[in-house]
Amino acid sequence: xxxxxxxxxxxxxxxxxxxxxxxxxxxxxxxxxxxxxxxxxxxxxxxxxxxxxxxxxxxxxxxxxxxxxxxxxxxx
Amino acid sequence: xxxxxxxxxxxxxxxxxxxxxxxxxxxxxxxxxxxxxxxxxxxxxxxxxxxxxxxxxxxxxxxxxxxxxxxxxxxxxxxxxxxxxxxxxxxxxxxxxxxxxxxxxxxxxxxxxxxxxxxxxxxxxxxxxxxxxxxxxxxxxxxxxxxxxxxxxxxxxxxxxxxxxxxxxxxxxxxxxxxxxxxxxxxxxxxxxxxxxxxxxxxxxxxxxxxxxxxxxxxxxxxxxxxxxxxxxxxxxxxxxxxxxxxxxxxxxxxxxxxxxxxx
Ligand SMILES: Cc1ncc(C[n+]2csc(CCOP(=O)(O)OP(=O)(O)O)c2C)c(N)n1
Ligand code: SF4
Ligand code: SF4
Ligand code: SF4
Ligand SMILES: [Mg+2]
Numbered sequence: 001x002x003x004x005x006x007x008x009x010x011x012x013x014x015x016x017x018x019x020x021x022x023x024x025x026x027x028x029x030x031x032x033x034x035x036x037x038x039x040x041x042x043x044x045x046x047x048x049x050x051x052x053x054x055x056x057x058x059x060x061x062x063x064x065x066x067x068x069x070x071x072x073x074x075x076x
Numbered sequence: 077x078x079x080x081x082x083x084x085x086x087x088x089x090x091x092x093x094x095x096x097x098x099x100x101x102x103x104x105x106x107x108x109x110x111x112x113x114x115x116x117x118x119x120x121x122x123x124x125x126x127x128x129x130x131x132x133x134x135x136x137x138x139x140x141x142x143x144x145x146x147x148x149x150x151x152x153x154x155x156x157x158x159x160x161x162x163x164x165x166x167x168x169x170x171x172x173x174x175x176x177x178x179x180x181x182x183x184x185x186x187x188x189x190x191x192x193x194x195x196x197x198x199x200x201x202x203x204x205x206x207x208x209x210x211x212x213x214x215x216x217x218x219x220x221x222x223x224x225x226x227x228x229x230x231x232x233x234x235x236x237x238x239x240x241x242x243x244x245x246x247x248x249x250x251x252x253x254x255x256x257x258x259x260x261x262x263x264x265x266x267x268x269x270x271x272x273x274x275x276x277x278x279x280x281x282x283x284x285x286x287x288x289x290x291x292x293x294x295x296x297x298x299x300x301x302x303x304x305x306x307x308x309x310x311x312x313x314x315x316x317x318x319x320x321x322x323x324x325x326x327x328x329x330x331x332x333x334x335x336x337x338x339x340x
Contacts, residue, residue, distance in 0.1 A: 063111050
């Protein structure tokens with residue numbers, strides 16, 4: 001059966017840490033970092049990459065457009 | 077599968093519009109302005125009209141719009157966006173002209189300009205960001221501020237007896253004959269952002285088809301001015317702002333579709 005696997009790239013050094021992407025992810029892929037970036041924000045990152053479906057919700061809700069989404073179909 | 081094997085150009089399914097510059101938005105973290113600004117760019121990119129579009133940004137948090145788009149933007153004095161848009165559109169009728177106005181702009185200082193542009197049926201798109209407050213200047217009361225809502229100029233909450241009632245302005249504009257399309261949206265969930273995108277597309281297509289004025293209102297948050305986290309502000313907005321400013325179409329193809337007597 002084919003499975004959809006996704007991955008995101010966050011512009012971590014520009015992320016403003018608003019957390020909206022984290023709450024918008026239906027798979028709980030995203031968490032906020034413990035350390036801060038150069039603008040002193042905790043940034044979003046993929047804490048559970050294996051769960052990402054590439055649904056694009058996080059990227060659609062990022063006010064600043066800091067997320068890109070990639071998606072592949074994996075034959076199992 | 078390792079993310080490294082997925083993150084390749086051929087697997088890209090979402091990126092910000094290529095019509096956005098690389099400048100960092102001046103907006104606060106989690107502010108809805110960024111989403112509206114980005115969604116407009118996506119629509120213009122998909123319609124392929126970037127060489128024929130002129131945006132107009134009056135004063136408000138979105139005043140620096142020209143820094144964020146790769147297409148042309150003219151800055152206008154506070155409240156004067158619709159007057160500037162009228163001039164540009166009449167001189168260059170083949171261009172797509174849109175204004176991007178806050179509630180302090182459209183529903184306070186620029187009410188006259190907006191109302192008359194709509195009444196003349198200027199063939200423009202008006203994008204209206206209603207966050208119930210003057211965001212840029214530090215959170216003063218706007219005409220749209222809800223009853224009881226606290227701002228720096230009504231610290232005990234808006235008292236309608238002395239300060240008037242929240243101004244629900246888009247249904248008023250919808251009653252003008254020159255207006256063909258009025259719709260109200262939000263950007264607090266991905267689904268709502270996608271709906272807004274469709275509405276903006278309709279608005280620009282109306283302009284292409286010379287149908288008159290199209291107004292797309294976005295009920296948005298001002299988490300800084302409201303003194304809340306972005307998430308809490310969005311929740312507060314759903315609970316309070318949507319009661320006074322319910323989402324949905326108000327006028328479509330020149331016909332009023334909203335029940336004006338429905339409780340709000
Ligand atoms: C002629 C004039 N009057 C007043 C101001 C001060 N001023 C700047 S922004 C603003 C209100 C902006 O509120 P809004 O349009 O709702 O935009 P927001 O920042 O909330 O998006 C005011 C009153 C000004 N810049 N110019
Ligand atoms: S693409 Fe979808 S599943 Fe993947 S992180 Fe973003 S919201 Fe979560
Ligand atoms: S939505 Fe964007 S700015 Fe906000 S935390 Fe996520 S990546 Fe950062
Ligand atoms: S002050 Fe309010 S409207 Fe302005 S950028 Fe900040 S949150 Fe957005
Ligand atoms: Mg405002």
